[in-house]
Structure formats: C-alpha cells, structure tokens
Amino acid sequence: MSRIQAAGVILRQANLEGAVVTEAMLDGADLRQARLRRTDFGSSSLQEANLGEALAQGVRFTSADLSGANLEGADLRGGRFDGARLNGASMERADISDGRLYNTQLREIRGRGLALAGASMGNADLSRADLREADLRGVDLARARLEDADLRGANLEGANLDGARLAGADFSGANLQRADLRNADITATLFDDAELGNATWIDRRHCRPRSVGNCD
Numbered sequence: 001m002s003r004i005q006a007a008g009v010i011l012r013q014a015n016l017e018g019a020v021v022t023e024a025m026l027d028g029a030d031l032r033q034a035r036l037r038r039t040d041f042g043s044s045s046l047q048e049a050n051l052g053e054a055l056a057q058g059v060r061f062t063s064a065d066l067s068g069a070n071l072e073g074a075d076l077r078g079g080r081f082d083g084a085r086l087n088g089a090s091m092e093r094a095d096i097s098d099g100r101l102y103n104t105q106l107r108e109i110r111g112r113g114l115a116l117a118g119a120s121m122g123n124a125d126l127s128r129a130d131l132r133e134a135d136l137r138g139v140d141l142a143r144a145r146l147e148d149a150d151l152r153g154a155n156l157e158g159a160n161l162d163g164a165r166l167a168g169a170d171f172s173g174a175n176l177q178r179a180d181l182r183n184a185d186i187t188a189t190l191f192d193d194a195e196l197g198n199a200t201w202i203d204r205r206h207c208r209p210r211s212v213g214n215c216d
Contacts, residue, residue, distance in 0.1 A: 097135075 001021045008028045015035045024044040031049060036056035045065045053073040063083040074094045081101040088108050095115040103123045115135040125145045133153045140160045148168040155175045162180050167187040177197045184202050196211040207215040
C-alpha cells in the first residue's frame with residue numbers, strides 16, 4: 001500500500017497488522033479501533049486522521065505527519081515516532097510506553113493522562129503541550145523543549161531532563177523524585193508542591209529525600 005492516495009478513507013476496525021503503508025496520503029482517514037500492530041506508516045501523511053482506540057503496538061510512524069490527528073485511547077506501546085509531526089494532536093489516555101519519539105514535534109498536543117513511561121524523547125518539542133497527569137516515569141527528555149507545557153500532577157519519577165528547556169512550564173503537584181534536571185532552563189517554571197526528593201537540580205545539587213517545591 002505504499003504511496004496510496006486515500007484521503008478520507010474509512011478503515012474503522014480494519015486489520016492492517018504488519019502492512020507497509022509508507023509515503024501514503026491518508027489525511028482525514030478513519031482508523032478508529034483498527035488493528036495496526038507493526039504497521040509501517042513511515043513518511044505518510046495522516047493529518048486530522050482518527051486513530052482513536054487503535055491497537056497499534058510496535059507501529060511505525062517515522063517521519064510521518066499526524067498533525068491534528070486523534071489518537072485518544074490508542075495502544076501505541078513500543079511505537080516508533082522519530083521525526084514525526086503530531087502538533088495539535090489529541091492523545092488523551094493514549095499509551096506510547098517504551099516508544100521512540102526522538103526529535104518528534106508534539107507542540108500543543110492534548111495529552112492529559114498520556115502514558116509515555118520509558119519512552120525515548122530526546123530533542124522532542126512539547127512546547128505548550130497539555131500533559132496533566134501524564135505518566136512520564138523514566139522517560140528520556142534530554143534537550144527536549146517543554147516551554148509553557150502543563151505538567152500538573154504528572155509523574156516524572158526518574159525522568160531525564162538534562163538540558164531540557166522548561167521555561168514557563170507548570171510542574172505543580174508533579175512527581176519529580178529522582179529526576180535529572182541538570183542544565184535545564186527553569187526560567188519562570190512552577191514547582192509548587194512538586195515532589196523533588198533525590199532529584200538532581202540544575203546546578204547538580206542532590207535534593208534531599210523530602211524536598212517539596214524547592215530543592216533543599
């Protein structure tokens with residue numbers, strides 16, 4: 001199915017497991033509840049596509065364009081999104097645990113409750129993203145951009161934020177225990193009631209186990 005032109009196609013609950021759909025035009029496609037395990041959508045365009053509740057473990061969206069797409073409740077564990085564009089996508093309650101999202105564009109996504117535990121997200125752009133209550137345990141966000149992102153109540157225990165750009169982000173009530181914040185830009189960043197126990201601060205200080213709101 002490489003290079004297929006099928007904008008607006010209805011593939012709801014379709015079985016495309018293991019299919020190769022690279023460089024395809026699928027803008028506005030309906031893929032709700034579709035079976036997409038290990039499907040390769042590399043370099044395809046799926047702008048405004050609906051992948052809600054899709055079963056897509058191990059799916060490949062490398063360099064794909066999913067701007068404005070709906071991925072709410074989708075199972076995308078272990079998915080590959082390196083270099084993909086998901087700006088403005090709706091990703092609430094989606095699961096991309098252990099995924100690869102290196103250099104991925106995720107600006108202004110709606111990702112409340114999004115699961116990204118163990119994901120590799122170096123250099124990703126999450127500016128102005130809504131990540132309230134997201135599961136970001138152990139995620140690698142080295143050199144990522146999270147300016148003005150909303151991370152209230154998010155779980156970032158053990159996350160790597162080395163060199164991340166966090167200016168204006170809101171971590172109120174977030175769990176940052178054992179997180180690595182070395183060299184991060186925290187200009188105007190909020191940490192109200194954030195758990196910072198055993199975190200590594202921007203100046204390489206080791207926060208005390210009971211630090212809350214400040215690195216004591």
